[in-house]
Amino acid sequence: MWDGLKVNTLAWVPARASRSTGYAKHAKPSGKGLKKPVYAGDRTGKLSTVNVPIYPHNTQAHSVHVVECYMETVVAVEEGEGNKQVADPVVYQLARVVGDGIYIPATNDEVMNAEDLIDHKSSLHFVLDNSQTAVCTSNDDTFDQDFMPIVCELEDILKLEDPSTQEEKSDAVVDTTVDLSKLNPQFEEVAPSESTPLDQSGDKKQADPVPESAESEPSISTVCDSWKPDFSKLKGEICLDNLSVKELQATFKATFGRETSVKDKQWLKRRISMGLSNSCDVSITTFNIENNEVKKDKLEDCNNKDENRNKDLTRPEGRNVGGDDKILAGQSQNIQMEDHLSGSSKNMQSDAPKRPIAFEDDSQGNKRVRKPTRRYIEEASESDSRDYSGRQVSSVRSSGNGSRTRVKPIHNIQPVRRPLVTRQDSLGGSGVEIPYVSRIRRGRPRENFMSLMRFQPCGIGMATRLVNKAHDGHDPQSDNDVENQELKATPTTKWPLQPEPGENEQYSEQSADINNNSDEGHVDSYADVDSDENILTVPTAKGGMRRKHHRPWTLSEVVKLVEGVSRHGAGRWSEIKRIAFATCPHRTSVDLKDKWRNLLRASFAQLPAEKGVQNSKKHSSIPIPAPILLRVRELAEMQSQVSPDLRAVKFDGHSGTGRNANDIRSGFL
DNA sequence: CTTAGGG
């Protein structure tokens, strides 16, 4: 058990949290140096804790609370430490041991099946790995130290890679993949055994809050069967069943952002539904708490499972078990509720005075006021005093020192090589050229980029390519010798066998391509895009130009985002980033915010039409399925972040009033 | 460092 990891086993391994927030901070509890392994949940429902030993200091059991569970990641906090640990969840990812301490990110199938098999806890147990040293040859000390996988010994998982054989597997194995509920503790109580969600909305409320492990278990495939049509019933009308292989492939692409050559309908459907189920199987807290009673919001979740959430509040164990908000919000939620219940609306009152007086009367649109940005001032001023341009800018830059750490050193290093790079000032068409100083490095700072990606399925591909790229033509802005060296120096061999780079998303064509010997070789049309350094633009197929490191959002990313917002509330971007996007080193919290903003627009823009599964725009970006947009809209309304005019279109009375329980940061928007 | 907004 302590002899390290068996080859071909799956393990939950700590993942780096994010590049923006940093691993050490969140995943490495100070002082302890080691993170606790975690187990994701079991079928009996309530389980959100598990006892695991902690290596190497002792083998004493430790409890961990699973607070979040996404497809490939599990987030947990140490149990019983309440307050301080809530802020420090640890993210674990499923990985496979391929030998000699080499890990590769779990494939999609593995993830799915692990989720599935995890339910049958009899069939798995966890062991701690003491073979860190073998595993971690990295230079990243935190990595070495922190590596502590838990293993699910599930050999059979390995056999599930072949889509063609999957079809022959028992339904129990194959079809449950959609039912994330089993993996995520918070879902345990909400999985309806049958009946379509749309129908449930009424009864579910009064439904007996008995754990349905007993009922739902035998009907796994029922759930699934009913789920698919259900999904098609959603206003979005995605009906995977009716789609041809071609269409399924298209949907797959839309969902995961890449093509697939798999022709297996079942396989495609599974994958797509899984990509989407993240959003639609998820229960959302859409209720308001008023006067000590839970009032369901008018808004309905995709599957209307939220009703079940109400039960959580009345159920005794609910508080202890609740998967998401309840734990994450944790203690503060109690406070929140106090506020709500006491009717003192402390939030509002205490917040209001703090607000600048100028905002007082701006009941709705109290957006932050911004004075003109420095850039704007600069550019504006430069447009009429061109001879200053050089010095002015640079002086301003240097005055803003500290915050621009990524610019300054570069200047110091290579001041001469870029004597005068200029860009066209777009301001007012004046055509003034101004120094390009501020654009030297567009990418975000790459703090330990490589080590960061080591555990990121989504990063591997990029990493590999980065290394390759390090040799080819330096772009004009190759002021990054340091980085390049770093890249070359760092052996990208941590997950060497991962032929499936991509974006960590819920796909893995690995199996497919291997088995089909597929014609379509290039699976990864997007991953290249983000090879960083290439700052400029690349020609796209349509002749347009696209920014080089623009990485289109995949549907599943969108789904994750939406889900994240639903859990943590819009605005908690770093939180969402850390938890839901732990496996996506790109996508900073800012990105999330931006994307959400776009989704918001999209969701309301689409309102009038209210038709069309996938807006048949010729947008090169992926179309957002209507159900998702719908949910975005719901969340937006829920969190009263709909702009007034848009809101007018939708609801009438319910606009700015009710702050729901989900809106933890009520009083400020 | 994080969030909000403008570009």
Added chain:
DNA sequence: CCCTAAG
């Protein structure tokens, strides 16, 4: 996406 201001 990028950038910056404001906390």
